Amino acid sequence: xxxxxxxxxxxxxxxxxxxxxxxxxxxxxxxxxxxxxxxxxxxxxxxxxxxxxxxxxxxxxxxxxxxxxxxxxxxxxxxxxxxxxxxxxxxxxxxxxxxxxxxxxxxxxxxxxxxxxxxxxxxxxxxxxxxxxxxxxxxxxxxxxxxxxxxxxxxxxxxxxxxxxxxxxxxxxxxxxxxxxxxxxxxxxxxxxxxxxxxxxxxxxxxxxxxxxxxxxxxxxxxxxxxxxxxxxxxxxxxxxxxxxxxxxxxxxxxxxxxxxxxxxxxxxxxxxxxxxxxxxxxxxxxxxxxxxxxxxxxxxxxxxxxxxxxxxxxxxxxxxxxxxxxxxxxxxxxxxxxxxxxxxxxxxxxxxxxxxxxxxxxxxxxxxxxxxxxxxxxxxxxxxxxxxxxxxxxxxxxxxxxxxxxxxxxxxxxxxxxxxxxxxxxxxxxxxxxxxxxxxxxxxxxxxxxxxxxxxxxxxxxxxxxxx
Amino acid sequence: xxxxxxxxxxxxxxxxxxxxxxxxxxxxxxxxxxxxxxxxxxxxxxxxxxxxxxxxxxxxxxxxxxxxxxxxxxxxxxxxxxxxxxxxxxxxxxxxxxxxxxxxxxxxxxxxxxxxxxxxxxxxxxxxxxxxxxxxxxxxxxxxxxxxxxxxxxxxxxxxxxxxxxxxxxxxxxxxxxxxxxxxxxxxxxxxxxxxxxxxxxxxxxxxxxxxxxxxxxxxxxxxxxxxxxxxxxxxxxxxxxxxxxxxxxxxxxxxxxxxxxxxxxxxxxxxxxxxxxxxxxxxxxxxxxxxxxxxxxxxxxxxx
Numbered sequence: 001x002x003x004x005x006x007x008x009x010x011x012x013x014x015x016x017x018x019x020x021x022x023x024x025x026x027x028x029x030x031x032x033x034x035x036x037x038x039x040x041x042x043x044x045x046x047x048x049x050x051x052x053x054x055x056x057x058x059x060x061x062x063x064x065x066x067x068x069x070x071x072x073x074x075x076x077x078x079x080x081x082x083x084x085x086x087x088x089x090x091x092x093x094x095x096x097x098x099x100x101x102x103x104x105x106x107x108x109x110x111x112x113x114x115x116x117x118x119x120x121x122x123x124x125x126x127x128x129x130x131x132x133x134x135x136x137x138x139x140x141x142x143x144x145x146x147x148x149x150x151x152x153x154x155x156x157x158x159x160x161x162x163x164x165x166x167x168x169x170x171x172x173x174x175x176x177x178x179x180x181x182x183x184x185x186x187x188x189x190x191x192x193x194x195x196x197x198x199x200x201x202x203x204x205x206x207x208x209x210x211x212x213x214x215x216x217x218x219x220x221x222x223x224x225x226x227x228x229x230x231x232x233x234x235x236x237x238x239x240x241x242x243x244x245x246x247x248x249x250x251x252x253x254x255x256x257x258x259x260x261x262x263x264x265x266x267x268x269x270x271x272x273x274x275x276x277x278x279x280x281x282x283x284x285x286x287x288x289x290x291x292x293x294x295x296x297x298x299x300x301x302x303x304x305x306x307x308x309x310x311x312x313x314x315x316x317x318x319x320x321x322x323x324x325x326x327x328x329x330x331x332x333x334x335x336x337x338x339x340x341x342x343x344x345x346x347x348x349x350x351x352x353x354x355x356x357x358x359x360x361x362x363x364x365x366x367x368x369x370x371x372x373x374x375x376x377x378x379x380x381x382x383x384x385x386x387x388x389x390x391x392x393x394x395x396x397x398x399x400x401x402x403x404x405x406x407x408x409x410x411x412x413x414x415x416x417x418x419x420x421x422x423x424x425x426x427x428x429x430x431x432x433x434x435x436x437x438x439x440x441x442x443x444x445x446x447x448x449x450x451x452x453x454x455x456x457x458x459x460x461x462x463x464x465x466x467x468x469x
Numbered sequence: 470x471x472x473x474x475x476x477x478x479x480x481x482x483x484x485x486x487x488x489x490x491x492x493x494x495x496x497x498x499x500x501x502x503x504x505x506x507x508x509x510x511x512x513x514x515x516x517x518x519x520x521x522x523x524x525x526x527x528x529x530x531x532x533x534x535x536x537x538x539x540x541x542x543x544x545x546x547x548x549x550x551x552x553x554x555x556x557x558x559x560x561x562x563x564x565x566x567x568x569x570x571x572x573x574x575x576x577x578x579x580x581x582x583x584x585x586x587x588x589x590x591x592x593x594x595x596x597x598x599x600x601x602x603x604x605x606x607x608x609x610x611x612x613x614x615x616x617x618x619x620x621x622x623x624x625x626x627x628x629x630x631x632x633x634x635x636x637x638x639x640x641x642x643x644x645x646x647x648x649x650x651x652x653x654x655x656x657x658x659x660x661x662x663x664x665x666x667x668x669x670x671x672x673x674x675x676x677x678x679x680x681x682x683x684x685x686x687x688x689x690x691x692x693x694x695x696x697x698x699x700x701x702x703x704x705x706x707x708x709x710x711x712x713x714x715x716x717x718x719x720x721x722x723x724x725x726x727x728x729x730x731x732x733x734x735x736x737x738x739x740x741x742x743x744x745x746x747x748x749x750x751x752x753x754x755x756x757x758x759x760x761x762x763x764x765x766x767x768x769x770x771x772x773x774x
């Protein structure tokens with residue numbers, strides 16, 4: 001049983017975005033065995049040692065532990081049971097057993113307080129005894145039997161509560177109540193009240209489990225949805241920044257590592273020879289040339305007109321989240337006019353990225369994008385600093401409001417730099433329709449990718465990072 | 470190494486006896502690590518006593534402490550073993566003539582090679598092996614406490630190299646084969662979190678995070694280490710330090726610095742904290758000029774009860 005509880009707890013942890021491997025689950029079992037279940041605080045810190053392996057994980061772990069073991073802890077259960085029963089205080093008085101004890105002046109029911117009049121069904125007897133601790137235990141057992149951890153949608157609550165009561169023997173109780181009602185027996189009333197209280201308690205229990213498990217699966221589900229949904233609708237999700245950061249961290253870790261591996265260069269013949277003198281001209285120690293780190297430059301040009309602003313926002317957010325891997329980035333924004341916004345980000349620092357993005361979006365917002373003008377501006381500004389190490393990223397839908405496309409400027413930019421990458425928030429089948437001049441720009445782009453959602457954006461950043469190393 | 474540990478409280482009491490005051494969580498971690506023979510990864514800000522914990526554990530377990538300090542560029546040769554090149558060269562030089570005798574009647578190259586290989590890998594035998602901390606720990610007669618300090622400073626490659634050691638207490642050396650630990654060491658890894666460690670490493674360890682101590686614990690630590698400090702002063706100075714840690718400083722004062730400061734205050738016969746005494750001794754707590762300026766500006770707020 002202890003194993004089962006732990007397994008369920010680990011399931012809840014995984015849902016809460018703490019990665020627990022099988023090996024770690026086994027560790028947790030051993031740990032729990034050594035420490036025992038008597039001291040709750042100690043169990044918590046012990047399990048945290050084995051299961052949560054970073055500071056954020058530890059904090060989430062504690063939250064999860066408190067939520068989870070509130071339910072499993074046996075000493076807690078009677079009290080929650082009482083809470084659940086409290087909305088119906090009169091039913092206590094109506095219970096035959098207690099009614100008789102309090103003095104049988106309540107009329108004809110007085111004589112029926114004797115053991116002979118006890119309910120026939122097992123559940124009925126249990127409710128009549130009113131032993132909250134036992135009821136709670138039975139409920140916990142029923143919850144396990146029904147496997148409440150599988151509940152995922154809020155609308156399943158009633159169903160699961162009913163299943164739990166069935167597992168506790170609801171059917172017999174119902175039949176008894178039916179019989180008693182037919183016989184106009186006053187005990188029917190009290191049994192019915194007790195049954196209602198039990199139902200409420202069950203629903204409460206299901207709710208708690210739902211909050212614990214479904215909230216967490218929902219989180220995963222939510223992330224999946226967020227990755228797929230179009231960037232324009234994404235701003236509505238409040239926790240999207242966290243997701244972007246998480247994705248960026250993953251990429252940064254992946255590529256940061258790779259950069260390190262490539263650091264060692266060719267054999268340094270001179271130093272190896274010099275060192276070999278010590279060993280009788282045997283090249284016993286090898287020396288390597290340090291590989292000269294490439295210093296790529298990145299230029300990002302974002303269309304911030306209303307139709308594309310959302311995509312720009314996320315590209316900027318993404319790039320700033322990986323800025324420990326990326327080299328110096330110069331950013332430009334344009335809608336009806338173009339300007340460099342690098343300083344906005346430098347001033348704001350890493351903490352104020354979002355504020356900086358907001359500032360860019362509001363200051364440059366407008367309609368009537370002119371790509372030709374933007375390309376000309378960029379060429380004049382950056383002609384001198386473009387070189388074979390430069391990558392130019394342009395994000396925009398290339399809808400030029402029937403203005404000249406000025407693709408010759410893009411050609412010059414592409415000629416000067418290492419590559420031009422284009423991100424288009426429209427699907428590929430719409431490039432070139434209406435006033436889109438995308439086909440004119442395409443020949444000069446090393447890559448043109450759609451970026452309709454976070455998944456596509458992530459793919460792009462991955463391509464970019466691989467190329468940068 | 471002591472193998473029987475009755476309870477978490479025993480660990481804690483022993484630590485207390487050594488002047489290492491810790492909370493229940495830390496004692497639980499050491500208890501479990503020793504019982505389950507699992508490596509333990511200790512993280513936390515600098516100066517909360519991570520290395521000290523390994524030392525205290527070694528003393529408690531009555532085991533030798535073997536320490537490996539990590540740094541960028543640390544590789545197997547420095548951590549595990551190295552061949553004694555000099556000795557190898559010297560031996561070949563000295564044995565040159567004997568070799569001549571041995572090979573005397575061999576004519577062709579093939580014959581010489583065959584003869585030589587007949588002697589086995591004489592030059593790659595244990596005699597020429599220089600054991601470094603990790604190999605020392607594996608070959609130790611008595612189970613040691615192995616402290617791998619500041620693992621985050623070492624490269625990723627080294628981290629990967631440690632995995633075999635951490636999970637199976639063995640290491641593969643190409644020339645010698647697999648070396649298995651004679652007695653399983655208790656491994657402590659410490660990290661200041663300058664970079665994220667790999668999941669594979671974390672998975673193999675118990676993970677302990679030691680934050681800065683709360684005021685109550687720090688008062689106990691001061692009481693144990695600097696018994697001469699009067700209680701009123703002790704309360705004042707821990708409160709002052711706790712408030713410093715809440716500020717945005719370049720370097721936050723560590724426990725050892727609090728202890729140093731307490732000692733200094735005792736030497737100065739300070740009865741209580743006044744702006745003047747704090748100002749005179751602030752250098753013990755803060756190591757950056759900018760931090761000193763910031764703190765001096767807020768002295769009154771920091772000293773308020």
